[in-house]
Amino acid sequence: AQSVTQLDSQVPVFEEAPVELRCNYSSSVSVYLFWYVQYPNQGLQLLLKYLSGSTLVKSINGFEAEFNKSQTSFHLRKPSVHISDTAEYFCAVSLWGGGNKLTFGTGTQLKVEL
Amino acid sequence: SAVISQKPSRDICQRGTSLTIQCQVDSQVTMMFWYRQQPGQSLTLIATANQGSEATYESGFVIDKFPISRPNLTFSTLTVSNMSPEDSSIYLCSVVQGVTGELFFGEGSRLTVL
Numbered sequence: 215a216q217s218v219t220q221l222d223s224q225v226p227v228f229e230e231a232p233v234e235l236r237c238n239y240s241s242s243v244s245v246y247l248f249w250y251v252q253y254p255n256q257g258l259q260l261l262l263k264y265l266s267g268s269t270l271v272k273s274i275n276g277f278e279a280e281f282n283k284s285q286t287s288f289h290l291r292k293p294s295v296h297i298s299d300t301a302e303y304f305c306a307v308s309l310w311g312g313g314n315k316l317t318f319g320t321g322t323q324l325k326v327e328l
Numbered sequence: 329s330a331v332i333s334q335k336p337s338r339d340i341c342q343r344g345t346s347l348t349i350q351c352q353v354d355s356q357v358t359m360m361f362w363y364r365q366q367p368g369q370s371l372t373l374i375a376t377a378n379q380g381s382e383a384t385y386e387s388g389f390v391i392d393k394f395p396i397s398r399p400n401l402t403f404s405t406l407t408v409s410n411m412s413p414e415d416s417s418i419y420l421c422s423v424v425q426g427v428t429g430e431l432f433f434g435e436g437s438r439l440t441v442l
Contacts, residue, residue: 248431257434314361315373316371
C-alpha cells in the first residue's frame with residue numbers, strides 16, 4: 215500500500231522568505247502526486263499536480279514542486295511567501311489505475327509572519 | 329471545475345443520534361468520494377460512491393456506521409449513525425472530473441458530537 219510522509223507539522227516563516235514543505239511517498243507502483251491547500255475554515259483546493267512529463271510543476275501563485283523518483287519526494291517550494299499563503303498544505307498520492315483514490319499526508323501548517 | 333455544495337456546513341449533535349450529510353454537485357460525475365478529517369489529522373477515505381452500485385468502503389469503515397446513498401449522478405448522502413464523540417470530524421465530499429482525474433472537494437461538514 216502507498217503512504218505519504220510530511221515530516222514537518224508546522225513551518226513558521228517570515229514574509230518574503232523562501233519556504234520548502236517536504237513530502238515523501240512510498241509505493242511499489244507508479245503514482246500521481248498532488249499538493250492541496252486548505253485555508254482557514256475552507257475546503258481543500260488543488261494547488262498543483264504531477265501526472266507525467268516534466269518533473270517540475272508550477273502553480274499560478276508562485277508555488278512549485280519537483281518530482282524526484284529516486285528520492286521518492288515531491289517537495290513544495292516558494293521563493294518568497296506572502297501572508298496570504300498561511301494555510302494547511304497536504305501532499306497526496308494516487309496510484310496509476312487506482313481509481314482516483316487519494317492517500318494524504320498528515321499536513322503541514324505554514325504560518326507566515328510579518 | 330466542479331462546484332460542490334455540502335449541507336450542513338456544521339452541526340452539534342448528541343451522542344447516540346444520527347446525522348445525514350448531503351453533497352450536491354453542479355454537474356454529472358461518475359465517481360464520488362467521502363473523506364473524514366479528524367481534528368488535527370489528515371484526510372482518510374471512508375468510501376467510494378458510484379451511481380447505480382453499492383458504495384465501496386475502506387478498511388475500518390462499515391456500511392452500518394456510515395450508510396451512503398447515491399441516487400443520481402449529481403447527489404450523494406453520507407449518514408453518520410449512532411454517533412459518539414470520536415465521530416467529531418470534518419466530513420468532505422469529493423468528485424473526480426476531467427481527463428486527468430482531478431479531485432475537487434466540497435467545503436466540508438464540521439460535526440461535533442457531545
